[in-house]
Amino acid sequence: MSELTPEQVDYFMGEAIKEAKKAGALGEVPIGAVVVQHGEIIGRGFNLRERLEDASQHAELQAITEANRLVKSWRLPDAQLFVTLEPCIMCAGIIQQSRISDVYYGAEDPKAGAVHSMYHILEDERLNHQVHVHQGIREQESGDMLRNFFREIRKQKKAEKKARRAAELAAQETPNAFAEK
Numbered sequence: 001m002s003e004l005t006p007e008q009v010d011y012f013m014g015e016a017i018k019e020a021k022k023a024g025a026l027g028e029v030p031i032g033a034v035v036v037q038h039g040e041i042i043g044r045g046f047n048l049r050e051r052l053e054d055a056s057q058h059a060e061l062q063a064i065t066e067a068n069r070l071v072k073s074w075r076l077p078d079a080q081l082f083v084t085l086e087p088c089i090m091c092a093g094i095i096q097q098s099r100i101s102d103v104y105y106g107a108e109d110p111k112a113g114a115v116h117s118m119y120h121i122l123e124d125e126r127l128n129h130q131v132h133v134h135q136g137i138r139e140q141e142s143g144d145m146l147r148n149f150f151r152e153i154r155k156q157k158k159a160e161k162k163a164r165r166a167a168e169l170a171a172q173e174t175p176n177a178f179a180e181k
Contacts, residue, residue: 027050
């Protein structure tokens with residue numbers, strides 16, 4: 001179990017939020033993550049699924065992969081993962097397999113969360129490793145970032161639909177120059 005102070009927890013979640021903002025700036029779902037070991041960030045990541053056209057490119061995977069390379073091991077004992085959204089099934093599996101000791105997450109994911117919302121993979125005693133989970137860290141900020149992102153997506157789609165309809169109406173109203181008289 002981690003020995004982080006509340007100030008450290010807030011700081012590292014702030015770093016995960018910075019990563020999420022990078023994803024959002026690229027048009028990706030704004031989810032960010034950092035891996036911390038011995039009070040130092042050893043891995044950073046943000047969603048890259050759309051850009052890389054790869055369903056596995058979640059923030060957690062990016063951060064864990066970077067941390068694995070840095071420590072030259074697939075094991076990350078005494079490491080903590082900070083992520084802005086509750087991990088999905090795939091990410092929970094990677095976290096568990098990496099032997100990360102603690103996960104701190106911001107917003108819950110009621111549709112795909114595998115830590116508390118739908119499943120409890122990280123604390124399942126049938127598995128050979130359990131992870132201490134700390135939920136709701138800067139939850140409002142993490143959730144607002146996601147809600148705002150999806151609100152903008154819906155707004156863009158609505159504007160595109162309206163523009164298509166207007167173009168279709170204009171095409172119907174424009175007399176055909178080649179029509180017989």
